[in-house]
Amino acid sequence: MTLASASRLAVAARATSYGDKRSSKKGKSGGSEGLSDTEWMQKARKLANQRAAKFRTERGAPPVAPNTWRRKRKTDANDPYGQFEAARGYDDLPPRSKRGEDEDEEEQEMTATKGDGLWRVDMAALSEEDWATQWTMTLEEFKALEKEVKANANDPQTALQAFEEAGLRRVSPDIAAGMLKMIADVAKKARTDREELAGLRRDSRVAHLLGTCVAAARRNSDALTPNKLSAAAWSLAIISGERANSAEMEVLAERAALVVSEMKPRACADLAWALASCRHASPAFFNGLDVRFATEGLKKFKVFDVSTLVWAFAHLGHGSDGLRDGLEDWFVGASSESVSDADAAAAASALAKKFTPQALVTTAWSLSVIGAEAMRSRAFKALWGEIGRLGGEVNDADAVAKEALLAESGDKIVFGPWRGKHLNQINQCVVSVDACGGCDALGLAPLAEPLRVAASNAWMAQRRPPVVSWYQRDVASILSYMGEKHEEEAVCAGYRVDLHIPKPIGIDDATHKAAARAGVAVEVDGPSHFARNDATTSLGQTRLKHRQLRSLGFAVVSVPVSEWEYLETSEEKVEYLRRGIAHAAAVCAGEGAQ
Structure with a gap:
């Protein structure tokens, strides 16, 4: 016998000996301490049940809903569908038989949520x-x-x-x-x-x-x-x-x-x-309002109601032809066609004085958001005149120097009754008026120079921290891939532009000089720029910003995130931006020709 064979026999002998020792400790059925597998499991289950019962006793009764929250049937045995007792004075449904319903159907019981x-x-x-x-x-x-x-x-x-x-x-x-x-x-x-x-x-x-x-x-x-x-x-x-x-x-x-x-x-x-x-677009409701204003006017509407309605129409961008017609008659106090121009202007001016200074500016700003037609209305003329009157009252040089406080934040600039926010709106109204040809073209009296200066200073003193999203970085990388030199978060005429291309490659020199003379402004518009239930409805501030940038010589390219995120390849994104830049230049050229 070889040495290896002897070694294997020794290992086998030890294993047999170990197995014999284990078998000798077991009973006839192999269970621990003389118990079979079935007996051992029964004993363990009994012990577990005893411990669970002890735990339930120590814990007490489980929490349940109060009895006043439960439905109970009346004890009338002749009425199997008897009414439930009411909880907290609540009258429940009558029986199915009295409601003319089939009694064979299973009755649905309303249940209360515990708590x-x-x-x-x-x-x-x-x-x-x-x-x-x-x-x-x-x-x-x-x-x-x-x-x-x-x-x-x-x-x-x-x-x-x-x-x-x-x-x-x-x-x-x-x-x-x-x-x-x-x-x-x-x-x-x-x-x-x-x-x-x-x-x-x-x-x-x-x-x-x-x-x-x-x-x-x-x-x-x-x-x-x-x-x-x-x-x-x-x-x-x-x-x-x-x-x-x-x-x-x-x-x-x-x-x-x-x-x-x-x-x-x-x-x-x-x-x-x-x-x-809530940024919730509702064309049906606003169309109903517009029809009502066109047919019935704004009778019995107070100044606060009118200011709120004009702002809501401007913010969501719904059609407002009826609102404009109703405003004309509301400011005059009668049908604008039955009143002379002098009487209509006097009545509108008197009504504009009932606006608070803040509501006055907000309403004028909202009309400028709605568009040029609204700015040519008698309503805008009356509001503009009242803004000029209030601004003209702050005519003392010392008072102007004291109130027009230039600070790091535009909200700290004060001029008369207005602070930074409303001064910003006045400045946007001024830019909108200039885009329509100026005060002379619209028949408006020019604002006092101190008011214009204070509004411009408040606008330029804005210090909004830049917010750069992942989508904006992605658009910037594609522009770099296209070879377009650009500046991120550029300040253009007081507006912060996401991406500014001073001289785009995709626009020829003639178009650049004639239309997009200030370059291309690429705006990466996230969900906050649109109605939350309609990605195609841009909000008033966004529309006004794009319009004013175009009036200042920028070709504006809007890149909605809802469209950009569906572009998968770099080629698709490049083509999207090229088409957008070409279209923006064409739109800018068309507006310049007009």
Whole structure:
């Protein structure tokens, strides 16, 4: 026997010996300590159950929803579909047999979510009549509750708590809109910060109130009146701002488009402001407003309402022919065709004096955003004249030197009743007037020189930090690949331009001298430059910026992110920019020829 064979036999012997020792410690069935596998598992399971029972005893009863939140059937054995008892004074649906429905169908029970007591209802399967039986809060109760909340609530959470204690599930859509309005009013009065508003937006109680209004609007139900519909949208805009749910706002806007003729003037202004502040385009609603203004005018509309409406139309860029016609008659106080020019100018000038200095400038700026036709209107002429009058009153040299404070920030420049923001708007109005041929071409009186200087200084003193996105860097790299020399975040006439090409290769010298004499301004426009529900609707500030840059000799190329991100290869991006530069130069040349 070889040495290797002897070694293998020794290892085998040790293994056999080890196996024999293990077998000797086991019972007949091989289980531990004489137990079979089945007996051992039963013992372990019994021990685990004992420990679990002890844990449950120490923990106590599991938490459950209060009994007042549960539905209980009446004990009438003859009525298998008896009514449920109402929680918190809530009247439930009548039996199916009394509603004329088949009793064989399984009845759908509405259940409460533990912790908030709000019903999650399948609205599609609920008729208007059955839904109305749930609205047990009377108008008198709501008015008393409203009075209490206005007197005692200093923050939105206090108001919500009062509404919850009164019974949120008992409210009709109109009352739900009224509650939302009070919550928004309290939040606005308390100057609630954005973080707290974000929490308020996600609160299930606010969601319940808003859901009630949206459900009524989706049904085209008369339970939500036109004015309360506007209040719900306004409250949503105050609480959520641009973060408001687009689907909810769309439902409210679609319903508003059908009942716009029934809204009060303030309700029209509030809903228009809500849509514009949320960047939510609604052509149907604004078209309805435009038709109303063209046919009925702006009778009974106050100065605040008119200023808000003009800004909303300008911000979202919807058609405003009817608004312009209505403004003409509103400023005159009658049909502009039945009044002499002298009387019409005097009436318009008197009405312009009722605007606050800030609303005066905002309305004039909005008309300049709408376009040249609006700037040729009697309304713009009256507003421009009043701005000039107020600016002319600050005529003392010492007062001008004291109030026109040049600082690092434009917001610190003050001239008369206006600060940096409104002085910037005045400067943009001046540039728009110059682009239309100047004051003489529009029949306007020139502004006082100190006011023009203060507005120009405020505009040039802006110190906005540059924000460079990944898309802008990508466009810049493609321009470098094309051989186009460019400057990033260039300041052109007070505007910050994303990418400025002083002398583009893709434009011949003749076109460059005639049209794009200042070069090409490439604007990489992200989502904030457009309506959030329509990537083709650019906002008023963006449209005005592009228009004024073109009037100053720039060929403007807008590169929407929504289009750029679908270009996959460098060749596609190069071709996109080449076509954009050529088109921008052609547009600039066409405007220059006009």
